[in-house]
Amino acid sequence: MPLGAYLTLAALVFAIGLFGVLTRRNAVGILLGIELMLNAVNINLVAFGRFHADLTGVMFTLFTIAITVAEVAVGLAIVIVIFRVRRTVDADHLDLLRG
Amino acid sequence: MTPRVGSATLALVVLGLPFASFLLLAVVRPLRRSAPAAAAVSIAAVLGSLLAALLTMRGAAARAAQQSPSTTWSWIPGDGGPMATVGVMVDDLSMTMLLLVTLVSFLVQVYSWAYLHDEPRTSLGRYYAYHSLFAFSMLGLVLAPTFLQMFVFWELVGLCSYLLIGYWYDRPSAARAAVKAFWITKLGDLGFVAGIVMLWSATGTFDFWTLFQMGSQGTLPIETLPLIMFLIYLGAVGKSAQFPLHVWLPDAMEGPTPVSALIHAATMVTAGVFLVTRAFPLFLLTPDLLTLVAWVGAFTALLAASMACVESDIKRVLAYSTVSQLGYMMAAAGAAAPEAGFLHLVAHGVFKALLFLGAGVVIHVFHTNDVFRMGGLRGRPWIWLPFVIGTLALSGVWPLPGFFTKEAILAGVFDARLGLPFAMLSVAAFLTAFYMFRVVCLAFFAPPHHAGQAHHHVPGAMTGVGWLLAALTLAMGLRQVVGGHHETGGPGWLPWFSLALAGGGILLAWAMYQRRAIDPARVARALGPIGWMASRRYGLDALFGGLYRGVLLALARLIGWLDRYLVDGVLNVLSAWTLRAGDRLRRLQTGQPQDYVYGVALGTLLLFVLAQWGLR
Numbered sequence A: 001m002p003l004g005a006y007l008t009l010a011a012l013v014f015a016i017g018l019f020g021v022l023t024r025r026n027a028v029g030i031l032l033g034i035e036l037m038l039n040a041v042n043i044n045l046v047a048f049g050r051f052h053a054d055l056t057g058v059m060f061t062l063f064t065i066a067i068t069v070a071e072v073a074v075g076l077a078i079v080i081v082i083f084r085v086r087r088t089v090d091a092d093h094l095d096l097l098r099g
Numbered sequence B: 001m002t003p004r005v006g007s008a009t010l011a012l013v014v015l016g017l018p019f020a021s022f023l024l025l026a027v028v029r030p031l032r033r034s035a036p037a038a039a040a041v042s043i044a045a046v047l048g049s050l051l052a053a054l055l056t057m058r059g060a061a062a063r064a065a066q067q068s069p070s071t072t073w074s075w076i077p078g079d080g081g082p083m084a085t086v087g088v089m090v091d092d093l094s095m096t097m098l099l100l101v102t103l104v105s106f107l108v109q110v111y112s113w114a115y116l117h118d119e120p121r122t123s124l125g126r127y128y129a130y131h132s133l134f135a136f137s138m139l140g141l142v143l144a145p146t147f148l149q150m151f152v153f154w155e156l157v158g159l160c161s162y163l164l165i166g167y168w169y170d171r172p173s174a175a176r177a178a179v180k181a182f183w184i185t186k187l188g189d190l191g192f193v194a195g196i197v198m199l200w201s202a203t204g205t206f207d208f209w210t211l212f213q214m215g216s217q218g219t220l221p222i223e224t225l226p227l228i229m230f231l232i233y234l235g236a237v238g239k240s241a242q243f244p245l246h247v248w249l250p251d252a253m254e255g256p257t258p259v260s261a262l263i264h265a266a267t268m269v270t271a272g273v274f275l276v277t278r279a280f281p282l283f284l285l286t287p288d289l290l291t292l293v294a295w296v297g298a299f300t301a302l303l304a305a306s307m308a309c310v311e312s313d314i315k316r317v318l319a320y321s322t323v324s325q326l327g328y329m330m331a332a333a334g335a336a337a338p339e340a341g342f343l344h345l346v347a348h349g350v351f352k353a354l355l356f357l358g359a360g361v362v363i364h365v366f367h368t369n370d371v372f373r374m375g376g377l378r379g380r381p382w383i384w385l386p387f388v389i390g391t392l393a394l395s396g397v398w399p400l401p402g403f404f405t406k407e408a409i410l411a412g413v414f415d416a417r418l419g420l421p422f423a424m425l426s427v428a429a430f431l432t433a434f435y436m437f438r439v440v441c442l443a444f445f446a447p448p449h450h451a452g453q454a455h456h457h458v459p460g461a462m463t464g465v466g467w468l469l470a471a472l473t474l475a476m477g478l479r480q481v482v483g484g485h486h487e488t489g490g491p492g493w494l495p496w497f498s499l500a501l502a503g504g505g506i507l508l509a510w511a512m513y514q515r516r517a518i519d520p521a522r523v524a525r526a527l528g529p530i531g532w533m534a535s536r537r538y539g540l541d542a543l544f545g546g547l548y549r550g551v552l553l554a555l556a557r558l559i560g561w562l563d564r565y566l567v568d569g570v571l572n573v574l575s576a577w578t579l580r581a582g583d584r585l586r587r588l589q590t591g592q593p594q595d596y597v598y599g600v601a602l603g604t605l606l607l608f609v610l611a612q613w614g615l616r
Helices: A003-021 A028-053 A054-086 B008-027 B029-032 B035-058 B094-115 B119-142 B147-168 B172-201 B208-218 B225-239 B250-253 B257-266 B268-278 B288-311 B314-334 B338-366 B381-395 B401-415 B419-445 B460-482 B495-512 B520-527 B529-535 B537-587 B593-614
Strands: B070-076 B084-089
Touching: A003 A028, A003 B401, A028 A054, A028 B225, A028 B537, B008 B029, B008 B084, B008 B094, B008 B119, B008 B288, B029 B035, B029 B593, B035 B119, B035 B268, B070 B495, B084 B147, B094 B119, B094 B250, B094 B268, B094 B460, B094 B529, B119 B147, B119 B257, B147 B225, B147 B250, B147 B268, B172 B208, B172 B225, B172 B250, B172 B537, B208 B593, B225 B268, B225 B288, B250 B257, B250 B314, B257 B314, B257 B338, B268 B314, B268 B338, B288 B314, B288 B419, B288 B537, B314 B338, B314 B381, B314 B401, B314 B419, B338 B381, B338 B401, B338 B460, B381 B419, B381 B460, B401 B419, B401 B460, B401 B495, B401 B537, B419 B460, B495 B520, B529 B537
Parallel strands: none
Antiparallel strands: B070 B084
């Protein structure tokens, strides 16, 4: 399969993730969208690594996966704290930054 | 008399002592708040100055006509030599002034201690600090070897005058008088500063001696010189209370009486005359201006004398008399006899200080300035005798100094063929004797106005200073009689003429106010409009008041309006717009995280689009 197919797949996954981030009202859903976007990046990295016969891309993917795990752990912890304090995780109600 | 030059070091000591005293009093608060210590410091400093001035005079050496009496140091550096210098000019003129200023300052400061004894003790330190500053400024003025330095000290004495007139600043009249004095003298000072700047741009120097040399070699720029000297003369008009800027001096009597004696009679107001005398070699190059100086001086002398005749406030009579005598001095300078004017300045400084301090004694006794509410002091000669000696000196009675100096001035004006000024000065001399003896008769010899005031104790320091000055006046007169028999010029009948003028004035005052042979009201009716106008000060005060309110305050109001509505308005509109824009922009921050993500996503897209097609 050509590189373009992988990149197209990655772009699709990224767009789906972005769509999720933008449209989900639930904070957990937003986190899921972010996961998709990150994994789209992973696909890109692995694809380029394979086609350039360079292991750096794969290495970076391993790093990204590790960081993603940490990010999800922190993100979910934040969501739980928000839920405890505000009794909701609906993004429409989380507007403390409003000017 | 050969010109002499004194020691610059000693002159600097004379100058430095009052300044050191002022610094001490200004900086060290406990010293300022303790009246006796402050007075002691100030009086000791001025006494030291007096001694140093005496030493300067004694140690003065003869100098060649071409040798400069100035010692200068460079001040403002410039290309090709300093742009301005500072220093001291210790010639006969300034040495005499040093003596006069330090002597009168010293006596007045001693007198003040007794006179202001009832003042709050804490404010006396302020009084003595001002006095020290004044002594320093006035000494600096007379020692100045350049126009620029003179101007600096000129403004400093103006400041001290303002501060001391307004010493009782909680009295509205005193505060107003202080501001009036400041404004009106500033009006003249504007001319002065413009004149010296023009002179500098034409010649490149402020230095008197250099300018005199240029003048004698005929290398001064002649076309602009009359205008320059006229502007400089304007400064003298303001400071020395010449018509039409004389209106501030009578109001300046709101200050304490010793201040009037020192600043508004003996020293500061004579600064204008001193300026003309100092710069006389330059004035000599502009004969038309000198004629103007003589006319204005003579007119001032007559005008002020006429106003003194209808005034009932003893200090104001003396103030008008000062204006009148300053007119005399200026007239002498204008008639190319500045030595006569300067001699009159020195003699007047002594006996007018005596008169003011004597007036202070009667004011102390009666607690009023109104001569019609005084009287009944015939039995206390130790009070009235010094005042009468001063009055005789001022009227020009032989053998007191006023006789010699006034005669010299009249002779100078007569020799300069200034007919009408001579006549005006003669009438002024007659009026001087009249109004002074009017005051003497009313204040001392009239029947007592009301009982129970004559036993008021007068401190010894006050009468002592009066007697000292009276003795000094007598000594100055006797010295003229015995030793200094100088040729005054003028026709032989002049001494008799001036004596007759004085005698006539005295006789008329005696007849009107002592014998009551002539009813003053009838005289006033006979003179009609003149008396009416004189008692209203010829409308000049009203004119200046109107100008002040109409022009200055209107201008201030206009500028205030511009500031409030134009300058501030623009700023207010700008800030309102900023606030409104900020309020609109605030709405962008919704606080919804997803809106920010939209922003980031759209921004990234935009960057991609621009990178692909936009920016080539």
